[in-house]
Amino acid sequence: MSGSRLRPADPGQQRTLRQAALCYAAHGWPVVPAAFFDGTRYACVQADCVQDGPHPVWRLWQGRASTDADVVASWYRLFSFAVALPTGVIFDVVEIPEPAAVRVQDALVEHRTPTPIAVWRERGVRLFWVTPGLQPDNRLGALNARIRGEGAWVPAPPTPTRRGPMHWSLPPEQSEWAILSHADLTAALDALN
Ligand SMILES: [Zn+2]
Known part of the structure; x- marks a missing residue:
């Protein structure tokens, strides 16, 4: 190079x-x-x-x-x-636009099902780590969420961007590096209604 x-x-x-x-x-x-x-x-x-x-x-x-x-x-x-x-290997990542992302994060914390969550201010989204193989559904569609799975990738903190570095809103240490299950994500999304 x-x-x-x-x-x-x-x-x-x-x-x-x-x-x-x-x-x-x-x-x-x-x-x-x-x-x-x-x-x-x-x-x-x-x-x-x-x-x-x-x-x-x-x-x-x-x-x-x-x-x-x-x-x-x-x-x-x-x-x-x-x-x-890379996503789709150890985890998928769900990209949820603000401000809905804050509500999803609050629901996860309230349910005591934390997972790594990063803020990507340049795009106005938060990234939620979930177990691989997540499929789109109506709940995610209603939030304009986007799934990054196999063959994709995400920028990780503290990657510098045009609007400041990527940063953790919920660092991986907080969930002891555990990744959110699909069932726990569904429960948090259901709690929004
Ligand atoms: Zn390049």
């Missing part, structure tokens, strides 16, 4: 992203390096890339996602990369 433009402007930020990637990998979540927002644009390893948003740095990234600490550390040693997590 070429990429003097991927050199870190801020070594502290690079360290934070590397530590986050290693932490996800250590908990069994495969990691892929993602384009780094440098304050102006999303820089990746492809010179002709025109994607204006977080995205994996390789076009063919599926086979390269890893939980191996040495592999992950080597990616983040020299370059500023953000963090993407």
